[in-house]
Amino acid sequence: MIGVNRNGQVWVFAEQHHGKLEDTGLELMSKAKELAKTLNVQLGVVLVGSNIKTLGQTLVRYGADVVYLADHPLLEHYQTNSYTKVIFDLIHKYEPQICLFGATVTGRDLAPRIASATKAGLTADCTDLQIGEHQAGKDGPVHKNLLFQVRPAFGGNIIATIINYDRWPQMATVREGVMAMPVPDTSRKGEIIEIQVHLKADELPLEIIKEHRQDKKVNLKASRIIVAGGAGVGSKENFRLVWDLANALGGAPGATRAAIDLGFIDRDHQVGQTGTTVRPSLYIAVGISGAIQHQAGMQDSAKIIAINNDPEAPILSLAHYKIIGDLNDVVPRMIKAVKERA
Amino acid sequence: MSYNCVVLIKQVPDTKRITGQAMNEDGTVNRAALPAIFNPEDLNALEMAIQIKDKFGGKVTVVTMGLPAAGRVLRESLFRGADDGVLVTDRRAAASDTLATSYILSCAVKKFNPDIVLCGRQAIDGDTAQVGPQCAEKLGMGQVTCVEELIDLKGKSVTARRATGHGWQEVRCKLPALLTVVDTANEPRVSGGKRLMKYKNARTPAEVAVETKAANAGADETTLKKLTEEACNKLKAKGLLIKQWDLDMIEADLKWCGRDGSPTKVHRIQSVVLTAKESKSVDPGEDGIRSMIRELIVDKTIA
Ligand SMILES: Cc1cc2nc3c(=O)[nH]c(=O)nc-3n(C[C@H](O)[C@H](O)[C@H](O)COP(=O)(O)OP(=O)(O)OC[C@H]3O[C@@H](n4cnc5c(N)ncnc54)[C@H](O)[C@@H]3O)c2cc1C
Ligand SMILES: Cc1cc2nc3c(=O)[nH]c(=O)nc-3n(C[C@H](O)[C@H](O)[C@H](O)COP(=O)(O)OP(=O)(O)OC[C@H]3O[C@@H](n4cnc5c(N)ncnc54)[C@H](O)[C@@H]3O)c2cc1C
Numbered sequence: 001m002i003g004v005n006r007n008g009q010v011w012v013f014a015e016q017h018h019g020k021l022e023d024t025g026l027e028l029m030s031k032a033k034e035l036a037k038t039l040n041v042q043l044g045v046v047l048v049g050s051n052i053k054t055l056g057q058t059l060v061r062y063g064a065d066v067v068y069l070a071d072h073p074l075l076e077h078y079q080t081n082s083y084t085k086v087i088f089d090l091i092h093k094y095e096p097q098i099c100l101f102g103a104t105v106t107g108r109d110l111a112p113r114i115a116s117a118t119k120a121g122l123t124a125d126c127t128d129l130q131i132g133e134h135q136a137g138k139d140g141p142v143h144k145n146l147l148f149q150v151r152p153a154f155g156g157n158i159i160a161t162i163i164n165y166d167r168w169p170q171m172a173t174v175r176e177g178v179m180a181m182p183v184p185d186t187s188r189k190g191e192i193i194e195i196q197v198h199l200k201a202d203e204l205p206l207e208i209i210k211e212h213r214q215d216k217k218v219n220l221k222a223s224r225i226i227v228a229g230g231a232g233v234g235s236k237e238n239f240r241l242v243w244d245l246a247n248a249l250g251g252a253p254g255a256t257r258a259a260i261d262l263g264f265i266d267r268d269h270q271v272g273q274t275g276t277t278v279r280p281s282l283y284i285a286v287g288i289s290g291a292i293q294h295q296a297g298m299q300d301s302a303k304i305i306a307i308n309n310d311p312e313a314p315i316l317s318l319a320h321y322k323i324i325g326d327l328n329d330v331v332p333r334m335i336k337a338v339k340e341r342a
Numbered sequence: 343m344s345y346n347c348v349v350l351i352k353q354v355p356d357t358k359r360i361t362g363q364a365m366n367e368d369g370t371v372n373r374a375a376l377p378a379i380f381n382p383e384d385l386n387a388l389e390m391a392i393q394i395k396d397k398f399g400g401k402v403t404v405v406t407m408g409l410p411a412a413g414r415v416l417r418e419s420l421f422r423g424a425d426d427g428v429l430v431t432d433r434r435a436a437a438s439d440t441l442a443t444s445y446i447l448s449c450a451v452k453k454f455n456p457d458i459v460l461c462g463r464q465a466i467d468g469d470t471a472q473v474g475p476q477c478a479e480k481l482g483m484g485q486v487t488c489v490e491e492l493i494d495l496k497g498k499s500v501t502a503r504r505a506t507g508h509g510w511q512e513v514r515c516k517l518p519a520l521l522t523v524v525d526t527a528n529e530p531r532v533s534g535g536k537r538l539m540k541y542k543n544a545r546t547p548a549e550v551a552v553e554t555k556a557a558n559a560g561a562d563e564t565t566l567k568k569l570t571e572e573a574c575n576k577l578k579a580k581g582l583l584i585k586q587w588d589l590d591m592i593e594a595d596l597k598w599c600g601r602d603g604s605p606t607k608v609h610r611i612q613s614v615v616l617t618a619k620e621s622k623s624v625d626p627g628e629d630g631i632r633s634m635i636r637e638l639i640v641d642k643t644i645a
Contacts, residue, residue: 017508080475080485105507109487112472116444116479119598121605124440124470134609148609153469155357159612167605205484205516209501214509225644249644282643303643305624305634317621321634325626333628337635338644 001119001167006145008097008169009044009066010036013087014059015106016049017078017213023181023221024102026062028174030182031129032100033063038131039145042066044096048083050076060190062182067190068094072197078106079206082199084113090195091118096169098147100129103173111173121164123149123172127277134163147172156273156296175277176221216268218252225251225282228271228298231258232287232308232327239264241331242286248338254278256294272297287327290315307331344399345495345517347391348456350447350477351384351404351419353412354467380415383462385422385530387523390492391460392423392531398495400457401425405450407435407443410548416584420541421533429546432588434600440468442603444476449592451481458500459520463488471522478520486515487522544582550574 012032015022029045036043042065047055049071056067070086091099091114099114101107103125115122128150135142143165149172150161164170220226227249229242239259246253254271255264271278273293283301288294290306290313298304299318306319307330316322323330355376391402404419406412407430416427430450438446451459459481464471471487478485486502490510493501498517503510505524545553547570554570555561561569577583589599597603624630638644 080478080487084479105488105505108471109475109485112440112470112475113479113485115472116441116476119441119605121439121441122470122472123606124468124472132609134607136607153467154355155466155469157357157613160608161610162606163609164605164607205519206486207514208511209514210512211506212509212511213506216508282638303638319621321622321624323624323626323631323634330626330631333626333631334635337628337632341639 002092002095002169004166004168005095005097007041008095009042010039010098011044011046011096011100011169012064013099013101013107013110014045014047014055015102015104016047016052016055017106019049019052019055021055021058022102022104024104024107024174024176027176027179027181028100028102029059029063031174031179032098033182035098035129035131035147036065039097041097044068044094046070046087046090048075048086050074056192058184060192061184061186061188063185063188064190067192068195069192070195070197072199074199074201074204075197077208077211078110079204079208080109080113081204081206083110084117085199086195086197087114088117091169099169099171101171101173103175107173111171115171118169118171120167120169120171121162123151123162123164126151126172126174127159129172129174134165136165146170152273152296156292217266218268220252220254220269220271220276220278223252223278224280225249225284226254226271226278226280226298226301227251227284227286228254228256228269228288229259229264229286230256230288230294231262232289233259233264234287236262236264238328241327241335245284245286245331245335245338248335249282251280251282254283254298256288256291285315285319286331288315289313290318343495343497344401345394345457346400346454347394347402347458347460348451348454349384349388349391349402349404349419349424350451350459350461350473351388351406351415352381352462352465353378353406353408353415354381354465355379357466378411378414380418381462381465383464383523383525384415385462386525386527387460387462387521388419388422388424389528389530390489390521390523391458393528394458394492394495395423395425403427403454403456405430405447407431407446407450410546410552413546413549413584416546417541417544418533420544421538422531423534423537426585428585428587429548430587430592431548432599434589434596437601437604438599439604439606440470440472440476441605442599444473444480445598445603446589446592446594447473448477448480449589449594450587451477453592457517459483459518461520461522463522463524474520474522481518481520484515484519485522486513486519489521489523490527492521492527541582543577543580544584545577546584546586547574548586550577550583
């Protein structure tokens, strides 16, 4: 554990696999930069791996003021214990005030281990971060410039704002797709600090035997328009309607977990709490009831159209355009109208 | 070689069934209005442990930290095939965040000196998925999170396939190790009829106290205490008294428990009320659809 250090930097863990930076870490840098500016401190980025020195400069272009680079052959593959040791040592040496991790499978494997070793608090799966102040009790002391860690819990039914005012660093994992990607600036300058790493192979409990990387077949986060189908679409054959409307609009097809469980479409297309979080310009929900877990992944869409034959479906209360009717009639009409440019 | 497994299980409110009645006026969730269930992925963790016992021999112990009512998930575990269970319950553990929770659980787990600790990946109420990795750190064990399949156990190592978010990995980890299990790992078995008959009367001392009080309305404290003790002894003789430990019995340092042991604090809680700002009803006929599409083209939503 470290104490409250107002001069500490804001840190982001830059996740990389096989020399490729994950989007989540980069997205997180744009938010972290904002926080660092508000607090008037630098943005530090922690990069861990093997043969990754060239990525240091990339991170500077994306906004890092300082890159802490740990390059060692034993760090080639992500392992909880080795990465924890490196980052734990860094935290105790440099005492950052905030440490952020993408809420990816790796981030959620690593951050709790580091927080536990550091005896610091950790907020899970945040959807927003802000700087604010907190008064502990009515007459208690006021803590200024704290990290407000906003996260859904209770299956998405409540939003909690979590703080941590005495045992620092303030640590959080942040959900993917909730921040915008920064634009790299090739003229930016920053400092790169190479870290001495002391690791022994026999200290590591894990051995990676096989790895299968499967990139998602669809990049929902990058789509301006998403047409998502639910269980109401009825069959895999009928899901053609969703594909056709998406194609007519130049969008991507999404789905609810129920539609995926029914085999209508591949799991990569899942929108929601346990799928992808999206915020497109237009989200069209076809035969979707609007379960809270689904809403969690699409509620920030700029415009929402919902097509449902049940006037009580919760998705309708979220929609800018509600169409109460049978999707088998409505979707073909939409395709026609789009193709004819109305 | 046989393996000594400990499974961490949590009783949770059924967050899938949240309705208006389950929300308090101030926007917080009224837990009492929701049915309490066995955290779904903990059933997968328990199933994996029972399969290990079936195949290699050994023992399965379930541990839960919670209110006295959590005795129910321990009993359900006994029905499904667990050999032993412990309820860790103590007022001083209230308001624990994941750091304090994992500290307390790790103190209890140490008492069993397990080869393998199994957890669900995530609990459906707190939703953090942090307790598993934090327990592993406190126990000084290797961890394998998001386990989809247990491939093999040989000597002092476990081989498993885990989801990585962009595919999967097959890893071998030295024992002792902690695994967190996802819901696609297996199909949890239902309670066996024989075991149900055998354990349906198993109780924790806290449950015995509640039942004794209910059955003896008006009795004074001393009488109740005596009756409870007698009932507990009877159950114990039949092997049906479920262990119940407090923080002293697991030798937990109070400085790391409950509110004091929890660095995270709640600043604010809001309930989710999701509604669109402006909302239009569109006629599902051709004309209605056309005018909507026209509007979206005009405001450049559709290119
Ligand atoms: C709205 C809200 C938000 C919260 N946010 C945070 C936060 O961001 N950070 C934080 O540190 N705490 C947070 N907490 C506190 C946290 O929920 C509790 O500490 C909780 O007891 C454990 O966390 P979890 O439910 O997320 O479990 P998870 O970490 O999701 O559980 C994973 C697994 O650990 C095991 N496990 C978990 N709890 C127990 C238990 N009591 N007994 C036995 N096994 C168990 C189970 O196998 C379970 O499947 C929050 C609580 C609330 C109500
Ligand atoms: C822990 C957890 C995580 C989850 N994560 C996710 C997630 O990430 N994403 C997700 O989507 N879900 C998730 N779910 C599942 C979620 O709770 C719902 O079960 C799911 O979203 C429902 O999908 P649906 O709307 O397609 O199906 P349903 O709820 O069955 O709704 C079908 C809708 O179609 C309408 N309909 C039927 N026929 C027609 C017709 N001819 N014309 C027009 N409308 C019609 C019906 O009126 C109904 O509203 C999760 C659940 C849990 C417990």
